[in-house]
Amino acid sequence: MIKVGIIGATGYAGGELARLLLQRDDVDIVWFGSKSYVDQKYTSIYQNMYQMTDAVCKTDDMEELAELADVIFTATPQGFCASAVNEGILEKTKVIDLSADFRIKDVGVYETWYKISHAAPQLIEEAVYGLPEINREKIKGARLIANPGCYPTCSFLSIYPLVKEGMIDVSTLIIDAKSGTSGAGRGAKVNNLYCEVNESIKAYGVAGHRHTPEIEEQLSYAAGEPVVLNFTPHLVPMDRGILITAYASLKKKVTTEELLEIYRWYYEDEFFVRVLPNDVCPETRWVKGSNFVDVNVKADPRTNRVIMMGAMDNMVKGAAGQAIQNMNLMFGLPEDKGLRLMPMFP
Amino acid sequence: MIKVGIIGATGYAGGELARLLLQRDDVDIVWFGSKSYVDQKYTSIYQNMYQMTDAVCKTDDMEELAELADVIFTATPQGFCASAVNEGILEKTKVIDLSADFRIKDVGVYETWYKISHAAPQLIEEAVYGLPEINREKIKGARLIANPGCYPTCSFLSIYPLVKEGMIDVSTLIIDAKSGTSGAGRGAKVNNLYCEVNESIKAYGVAGHRHTPEIEEQLSYAAGEPVVLNFTPHLVPMDRGILITAYASLKKKVTTEELLEIYRWYYEDEFFVRVLPNDVCPETRWVKGSNFVDVNVKADPRTNRVIMMGAMDNMVKGAAGQAIQNMNLMFGLPEDKGLRLMPMFP
Amino acid sequence: MIKVGIIGATGYAGGELARLLLQRDDVDIVWFGSKSYVDQKYTSIYQNMYQMTDAVCKTDDMEELAELADVIFTATPQGFCASAVNEGILEKTKVIDLSADFRIKDVGVYETWYKISHAAPQLIEEAVYGLPEINREKIKGARLIANPGCYPTCSFLSIYPLVKEGMIDVSTLIIDAKSGTSGAGRGAKVNNLYCEVNESIKAYGVAGHRHTPEIEEQLSYAAGEPVVLNFTPHLVPMDRGILITAYASLKKKVTTEELLEIYRWYYEDEFFVRVLPNDVCPETRWVKGSNFVDVNVKADPRTNRVIMMGAMDNMVKGAAGQAIQNMNLMFGLPEDKGLRLMPMFP
């Protein structure tokens, strides 16, 4: 039985962790940490789990939790994990951080984009970027996982094969992303009210969204050269889902089918990445509630560009599902344990 | 391994059956029957199940299917099952009919409300109304199950304890129901287009909806007297979910707490019926994707009425989930096998 | 030129007032009052009106505003208008209060349901309940208008003819109401976030919603006897719209067509009340953005009840539109001036 603690259990990502882990019989959630709801019954906040647990919300005291848990998930705002984790904690327990604190290796880049100073720079080097499709082996031995951001996960997996194979001119990369509203979190803000989001679409964080350097860093590793790109997220009136539409110039003339062959080869053994048939565009409805990323590409001979597309559930593969995938790897379990969830439609 | 055939597999209820059953390792779907998509890959229609099955759609030939399957689900329009099932088929296989064909014992009532003549009246008597919370034992031995309608399931479970206990004057019963749009099916009709349903609510089938006699019949059994009531369904701009708000006059002065005690007692051992805490109203978001029915009641001393409420996922407990619950019982399996799904939120 | 002041101009109802009045050339909005946005540009809050006004938000100082305005709209929380209005203000300007402060004649009833003490009980008697279809003549001469609640407006107009004509047993009246989310206001509350409201429906305020006594009072006048009823509102995942489904027992056997005749006769000269053809149910999509209320009825011979239905835009006829209708009457203008808005679909 793996003893799990969740800090930030009352946010959307924390709630999704709880939902997925409560369905497992090899996991025991020993701590539902919260900032705003301490001492309240957890299921009074997430009534979907009513009768599935009697737990009462606890604090976000990571020191105390480290004594109890085999693994701690921090689904918390930027800065929390860096300020709370330390060598002592990591000697007692594993930590999977769903915030951005340990995703970026260059602390200066982190501090520039996130506008906070990093409280634990000495742990950045050790932290493993928890994208199993790329870092599977490193994850298995890690103590501290930087769980990837939602946009970066979907962006990276949609683009990676062509960057890695050197098919595209990375200086031309543009990522136009669209996300459901759960990505905005559960904070009570006017801009996230039903009537503000419904029946509308907008770009936000244009030329300045904080997931940009994370995507650039990971793609740079794949490219073997620095990648600087445009990333524009949009808010879509739906609960869940991320769609990536990425554009880049091809280095040589190739067909869609040739590009697809590369994707199929790269993802042949990846259960959670589904390369769609030629001409079938990814749609977020087909991955809702699952850990899948659906990807596809289209070459445009008129412009000699390729359009790369990916769809994913931001709450699952973009947050809680991927975190559990990492946990499975860290504990020597089958990577897909508890994650073979069939997407729910409609 | 239970060999399952689904006729009507390309409708929404059929798709939900496939989605739930493909996640089980003790079930093999041997037949995805369809009318419109014969010979097409099933996952080209329900791309959420891409790579989860290679099946190609077959016809709706129940005779042929009966040779192959241990159980057949018919998720088909009214009249199909009655015209296709027969003694020979029932000798070879079990049938769980998700249509209304065998739900109503009085064939005249069926023919009046459904405006079709019944093709197999001789099988009506044998068919068991597949509401496990009421007919569990009968279901275990049945060959032919009439899987309850979505509205009737939620209505009945929300009202049943007070009718059974004689707490309410059944002549005053009014059921105001609200359903998500998946209940309208996947047929290409202008009225179900996105722009027609979105941003609107309407009543339909006022004083004439065909689920009315089904609800009346089942409540009559509980009441021990004929129940005639008003049932008004409404179409809500959401995918899934049914909410029942029912009204009746109390026979004597009682408190909400006293009424809740009755519910708790009735549903104490029913995993899928969750009696909510006092003053917590059922909401469809808390049951989405699960087989739960959340119920609650409120006594109004000003009018001496009780308001009974229930929320449910129409695709799961209102269709595919309940059908599987019935299958589990018929095959001697744990009733909740494959159905301990935690509701997905958001 | 009518000089108008709006207090609470940054709420949804206040925003709708501004939107409708800025389109008129006989009205000048001299004051956009706010509590949270003082000194900010009004169109930075409601960007839909960008370039339509340069106004900056002012305070909610009603004394100062009374010096400038011919009429003041208070689109404010309960209690504000009662505490801010006084004889001096009413000698200088007219007041149309969109809150509940002056809707209920019995101050004890008000204080019981609203749980605040009334700060200006001496003005209650003078205030006119601003439902033009009923109180047209009184409105013309009024200084202080209690603009009706959204639910009461739609409920009353849907039910009124049959109550007035004595066709129904008022002791059996049940109103099941459904509202879009703009009715919940623009306050930053978790419960009104997009992901909480979307894909869900729930009842709220069961047996205790504060619009209940307002509906009862107005129907009591029509009935000539006290009316006590059940009123259950529901929150629907859409921006605008209220749908009323009301039930009552008929005093004698009548047909739907006979009941419709009564509606047609009552509303023959009412431009804003549209009696739909037999068997056409009101739907909120058909009234969105307009000042119309669409009504219809259905007699059920099985239960001898009538189902009364009404659909309306809660922001227009349920708030700002009706307030302007009242203003038009008070200033001797055509009642429909600026309000002949065709419903927007889709």
Add this chain to the structure above:
Amino acid sequence: MIKVGIIGATGYAGGELARLLLQRDDVDIVWFGSKSYVDQKYTSIYQNMYQMTDAVCKTDDMEELAELADVIFTATPQGFCASAVNEGILEKTKVIDLSADFRIKDVGVYETWYKISHAAPQLIEEAVYGLPEINREKIKGARLIANPGCYPTCSFLSIYPLVKEGMIDVSTLIIDAKSGTSGAGRGAKVNNLYCEVNESIKAYGVAGHRHTPEIEEQLSYAAGEPVVLNFTPHLVPMDRGILITAYASLKKKVTTEELLEIYRWYYEDEFFVRVLPNDVCPETRWVKGSNFVDVNVKADPRTNRVIMMGAMDNMVKGAAGQAIQNMNLMFGLPEDKGLRLMPMFP
């Protein structure tokens, strides 16, 4: 009184034309043409206009209509107008075609992208591309207007100033577009059902959407050189609205503010184009129901690209509103007559 005929009056664009024109007192709609609903009351199809007209749907006989109408709007599928219009008709009446038939000057390009042969190539030269912000003077004297497509209108107005001023390298232009579902029309297709569109986003027509050559042609005129670009539309779960996010490389280093100056200068006198303040992104909610296009730009010094954004209501400025704007110009009326509609929010 302008006598107007609408062919395709029962589609969404036709319905919007009727809605906007029925509110004018200088226009008389003499013909509601339809293919599927001949002889049915128009308001039985668009119940929002109930009691606003008694009209009954007529055929799509353009010859007969030409005898009656001063102007004919064809809101019809591709190919209809080209096959129905001729010199005789244009001698009797003006024609504003909302389809693509006369938008593209090169008939070969039209036939390649639309995959139909053009039935009236001799009229292409005469037809005026009805984008008033560019072709105002030509429109005034035109007999035949090619009303621009929804995507092209929003794309062009969002990008035009920078292309015209030679600020961007047009070979790098990428347009990522998002549209509400009304753009998909009112045809009964499974893909446009509520449950298929809701809670999902997808790209479609990738590298092949038929609005591509229209955008390219108009931008080529502005650029003075051929423009070839990528245009990727996406379907968004909302009724109305188009959002454009366009990317291009800047020819030299400029600031956002410098670029904004260009926009302000170009659109200074254009009532319907609103250049937003620096850092305020266009959102479709702020233009819903109006004829406005909200635009903004952002320079990204990291990549030396500019992101150009525009939001518009596809039913109004993208179809019916722009068609009426053209009609106003053709009849010597104020261009904004009947179109000073304040966007409706929420």
